[in-house]
Amino acid sequence: MNPVNYLYLAALLFTIGAAGVLIRRNAIVLFMCVELMLNACNLAFVTFSRMHGNLDGQIIAFFTMVVAAAEVVVGLAIIVSLFRTRHSASVDDASLMKL
């Protein structure tokens, strides 16, 4: 199977993730969408790595996972504290600062 298809899939996933960020309200879901985008990137890396026959891409994928994990730690901490204060995880509620 032509590896290029995996690239298309990656692009698709990335777009889905981005779209999710744009349309969903719940901070957690937003966050998951971002994770989805990151993983789309991983898929792309791995695919390219396969195409080029060097392992760099796959290793980068591991890095990405680690980074994503770190992001989860920080992100969840922030989102949770926000949730605890406002009793809602909707990002649209958090709009004190504008203009």
Added chain:
Amino acid sequence: MSPTAVHGLWTTAADPLDRIPAPHIEYAQLAPTLIVVGAAVIGVLVEAFVPRRARYLTQVFLAFAALASAFAAVVALAGAGYASGKAQIAAMGAIAVDGPALFLQGTVLLASVVAVFTFAERRLDPAAHGNRVDSFAAQAASVPGSESEQAAVKAGFTTTEVFPLALFAIGGMLIFPAANDLLTLFVALEVLSLPLYLLCALARRQRLMSQEAAVKYFLLGAFSSAFLLFGIALLYGYAGSVSYAAIADVVDGTVARMDPALAATMGNDALLLIGGALVLMGLLFKVGAVPFHMWTPDVYQGAPTPVTGFMAAATKVAAFGALLRLLYVVLPGMRWDWRPVMWGVAILTMLAGAVIAVTQTDVKRLLAYSSIAHAGFILAGVIATSKDGVSSVLFYLGAYSFVTIGAFAVVTLVRDAGGEATHLSKWAGLGRRSPLTAAVFAVFLLAFAGIPLTSGFAGKFAVFKAAAEGGAGALVVVGVISSAIAAFFYIRVIVLMFFSEPKPDGPTVAVPSFLTTTTIAVGVAVTVALGLFPQYFLDLAGSASTFVR
């Protein structure tokens, strides 16, 4: 070194264990970063083992010592000639040690030192229950207004974690402009961003806004870094490597060894262009360029003011460093593709920043928009794509960061019952109440406005000159126009402070400890010094303006 050898480290992992060649790391040349990150780790341990009472002092001392010694290391490296002659690529091609890197690292470190001073300031807030507190939440985990928070306040807790967090962020900022492959770039970006997200959430007053700022910053930051990462993926796909040098070769078409496997993708410029654009976008987000700027005002307003100052100065420096390296090392071959685009971005940024700022009513938001406008000016220098361009940008960053930190430090002083009085109406007649503070702030504003005899003017002139010589005369004209618009709102603040009668319920100006005083004093000193005698620093920037590749 050849593109594939960069990560030969991992590709050879399949071989028998006894023949793993240990990676060759030039620890000396990475000393600044290593010191800061190490100190950050120690800081975490301090949080774990040192009794609460002693933490504050320990952390402050640790942070200061780390930053100071790191700066000393930078100076030593520069002195040893790594800035010019011996510039090279260290850590198996991951990190460049050259003029721009060292100059920016030095700037970041100095800015961080003074920023950390404002972090440590404990005299502004009235002592709660007999123990002095800084501008960070007593206990970030406790819900605003809850009993637990009051308890924490009563107990006199303070979030001393801010220091290790700041150190981690600084570590990331040190690597960011020095990163010589896209992976390092990405990791550095995250290392500097994540702690900042947290720091934004730690304000002692107006915690709702603080948390909101954190959420916005975090979500948008993560969003942008996802784009960046995808861009990296595409570039990797295009060039088969993430090393700047390798990509540059492929872009130039001067690739050392044509790998048949790459033939398919290397021809595909779409990968290159889209990937480049995405990476660019990730960096433009960090520098706060239009239209990726919208997080800036909200985050700057919500974050604790010391953190805002720190972000506005250090982050910008680091991000522009990375941007410069990307454009000058990786993408010079496709200059004709990205220059027009950057033109548009620069013009948009300058104008939008200046125009929107005109109607702002909150000091911190005002400064946020002004920082956007300044990003535009710096971009004009970036576009020059000449040695002068680089040096002018370096100079501008140096000058700008100190003005910014100083300005935000002054903002922390003007307080009323609700904490900092950031609404402009409250600043009315400040010049009558406390002329000195107002005068200092006026100096910073004039520097922002680029009035001669301030560092702002020297920087602006350098950047515009470079741009004009680089054939971007139109940019200069737009820049001049937007400076005129910008001047208007800086002047407005000065009018407010000096020419309008003070309000009876106006804010008071807190008397800071030597920490904030030092910060402000340094800010003023640098502003005036670079305004009157910029020559030395221009030379420095000029000698440090060649990238190694």
Added chain:
Amino acid sequence: MGFPLLTLTAVVPAAGAVLTAAVPAARRTAAKWLALLVSLATLALAVLVAVRFEPGGARYQLTESHWWIKDFGVRYALGVDGIGVALIVLTALLVPFVIAAGWHDADPLETASKRWRPTQGFFALILAVEAMVIISFEATDVFLFYIFFEAMLIPMYFLIGGFGDRAHSGSDENAAAQRSYAAVKFLLYNLVGGLIMLAAVIGLYVVAGNFSLVEIADARAAGKLDMATNTERLLFLGFFFAFAVKAPLWPLHTWLPNAMGEATAPVAVLITAVVDKVGTFAMLRFCLGLFPEASKWATPVILVLALISIVYGALLAVGQRDIKRLVAYASISHFGFIVLGIFAMTSQGQSGATLYMVNHGLSTAALMLVAGFLISRRGSRLIADYGGVQKVAPVLAGTFLIGGLATLSLPGLAPFVSEFLVLVGTFARYPVVGIVATFGIVLAALYTLVLYQRTMTGPVKEEVSGMPDLRLRELLVVAPLIVLLIGLGVYPKPLTEIVNPAVEHTLSDVKQKDPAPEVEAAK
């Protein structure tokens, strides 16, 4: 190189400014005296400059030159020609009067906080302005000039916005609002002009590669540096715009009436008699010196603008109800004459223009300061609030009249010499322009005499009935000015001797010769 006299002339007031600002709040009077002494010392130095200057000698004398910002090709290069000397002396001469006249303008109100030190600030700012103006008259490096041309806006801005007439008709908030409006208007107008000039300055660097007035001029003369016609014109416009704002030339003049109206009389004098002169001076030195061809190209338009300024300013002066605004519009008309003289490009015109800068400084100072004394007595700027003053305060009225007569350039007083030279010089090359400009002298008489009649003559208004005549301090301010006005009107030779060579240099820059008379009269 020798002894850095020029630097000293600028450093003394600068240092004085710092010291004055440092005087503690309680010692207000000390600050005043300090400022006065410093300004007198500066005057002494300026006179020394005039003495050391040899009219026959090199074009720029007492020169100093050091690298300042090598990366930008910027030198700290000073040097004066006759025009510079004249204006430096004028500046140094007027500032002591300004300080003495403003002696009580900045005394803090009782309500002000103890740490608020307006008096020190006021006099420090005046000295700062003086220092910057002097430097910009001395600079032979475009960048250096630009720096101070811009920087002087800031102290000026605080002087306008920070210190208004004490007894202003109308509520204080209202007054403060108008004042800061005027100050902001002043600053933005000039800042925009300056920024456009900045673009041109950068452009000049890109074209010429350095900022030295002398080197660029030489290079052009030697044909080593050839600007494309359009480039030169664009750069010229960039420079001229800034100077036209500063001068001010119609239609960029509207900041002046606000500024002069809202500022205290001494500050108004500082604006129009000293700071604005930098604009006309710069036209003469930089526009003509750097861009001769473009100057000639733009001359027709500029002459028309100058004519409009002359007539328009005078007519608006007639229409004013506010004494200070009236003087402001009169100044606009006079600046029209100066620009006319500069761009007529004849030796009479340019000598006249230079003399005009000096004389206008003196005459406006005399008129405006006396007006200030008048206003401080009655507490109103409206002409209608006065009447019959000459009956109660004859000396004040008399000095006011002399100031007015100088403004309408009555023969025998200094302004006549310069105005007539400008007219003759213009007429020699552009007869029609000269004739139209002549209408200015009728209008000048109109607004001056109307002002005098409405304020000083007629039955005594009861508000002014108790008005005291000039005090000694005030008399000491006005009398020397009047003496100078008469002296330079009867014997302007010392001034013309210094100025003429410089004018000849400028004319050779633009390669212009005076039109020869129709018949060589039998001498």
Added chain:
Amino acid sequence: MENLIALLVAAPLLGAAVLLCGGRRLDKTGHWLGTLLAAVSFGIGAVLFADMLGKGAEDRALHQKLFSWIPVEGFQADVAFQLDQLSMTFVLLISGVGTLIHLYSVGYMEHDERRRRFFGYLNLFLAAMLLLVLADNYLLLYVGWEGVGLASYLLIGFWQHKPSAATAAKKAFLVNRVGDMGLSIAIMLMFTTFGTFAFGPVLSSVGETSEGTLTAIGLMLLLAACGKSAQVPLQSWLGDAMEGPTPVSALIHAATMVTAGVYLIVRSGAIFNASPDAQLVVAIVGAVTLLFGAIVGCAKDDIKKALAGSTMSQIGYMVLAAGLGPIGYAFAIMHLVTHGFFKAGLFLGAGSVMHAMNDEVDMRKYGGLRRYMPVTFATFGLGYLAIIGFPGLSGFWSKDKIIEAAFAKGGTEGWILGGVALLGAAITAFYMTRVMLMTFFGEKRWQPAPDADTAPSAEPAAEHRAGELPHPHESPKTMTIPMIVLAFGSVFAGGLFSLNESFVKWLEPVTSFEHGHPPIGAAAVTGATVVALIAGVGIAYAMYGRRPVPVVAPRGSVLTRAARRDLLQDDFNHVVLVRGGEHLTRSLVYVDHSLVDGVVNGTAASVGGLSGRLRKLQNGYARSYAVSMFGGTAVLIAATLLMRGV
């Protein structure tokens, strides 16, 4: 000898400086100092005159250069004096009459607390006037020219507390400024044409330039002359100038300053000779003014205004004569001198009368004064006879010659000008007789004195209590003596000058002279003049001598009413210039505020508005920020691709 010239100017100038700066301590003695210095000036003049008579006609001109005034490349203006016969004549007239009037003022201004300043101004005037006639170049002349304007401004408005006086002063200065415009343009023309404006070079090299240029210069000089000498169309200020104290009217607005225009024209004779057109215009202006002034003079009831009208008309004669060229110059000056005597005398007489009549100026409220103030009556009467040209008296000699010369101009214009001059003589006789009769003859029509403030032109110099009838009395010696002296002048001067044409010969080296030959013979002209004179007197006697004069002026014919209003010239000025000017300035003020300034404020406002709209984008929703980032990225990519595509 020539070093004395400067002293002529210096003496009164010193006086002005001392008196004006001296302060109150001079109040006691100031007026005597002023008079003394005027006398000194006259003395020096006399000495110089004696010296001049001792020399040959051609080398009488003296020259003194003080210093180089405005040395500018290609532009030489010196402070230098030239004393020739023409200047000499003026010097003697100015300083002589001036001294007398100083003396007169000592008494006249006795009760004015600002008398010291008055004398300061008078001295200033003398200095400026002498500078005017002594200057050796047009620029210096211009200085004196404006100097006398200033002095006249100060003196007309001497009683500044009266709005009417202040207004009159301003008007005089402004109208004069219009004339000065002409002078300065003329000087500029000279400079561009001859490269200089010194009398000698300019007048000697007239031949080398085109007649067009000379005509232009000439007309500009004429404009100047019209302003200063109250010639149509710039005559309107003279009537109002009577607001000033009477000695001022006598000295400045009758004897000396107003004749400066004639001096200018005669001095520039060479230019006019070379440009017949300009010369003709001069003559026409003179003729017109001559009638204009005379007609106005007939209608005025204010004695000073009536005399002002006559002054206008007499100067008209001089200008007419000056417009006739070499045949007229000498007579213009001669009439100028004689007029100086008798008109000054008349004014002083009028002043004396007003002094006696509680400062009443309306002749309808005089009458029968000859018995009460014999000296005034006698001197005034002699002046009257002189001005109407009673055979044998000064006026007769000079005026008759002018009329002859006018006819001698030849051609139709000669007839017209001559006729006008003749008619003028008749009208002069009429209105002067009218003044004479209304003032000194007939029955008393005295009125109780109004109080000083309400009276339109009451001169508060004299003290008098409101509401009581005047009790006329002869004026003090200081006032009568000058009147007597002047009376002598007005009787004998003319005859003296005409003895074997001594005056003409005296002036000839400067003005050049040629005999005019009227087409009908000199005797006939003289006869005609006498007839006109008798006719004028007769009509006046019929109208004012035979029947009583109504105290309140009758409505009168249209012409009369127009003449009372200076033939509507002021109304014209008011409507066209004043109103128009007001509208113009007001609209300009509006334009400046809303248009020129509006553009600026508008730009600022629009930036603000744009800012307000843009800031709406910052709506606080993180997701909308994300949208902008996403869109931005899309655009970025698209742009990059496009760039490559292009």
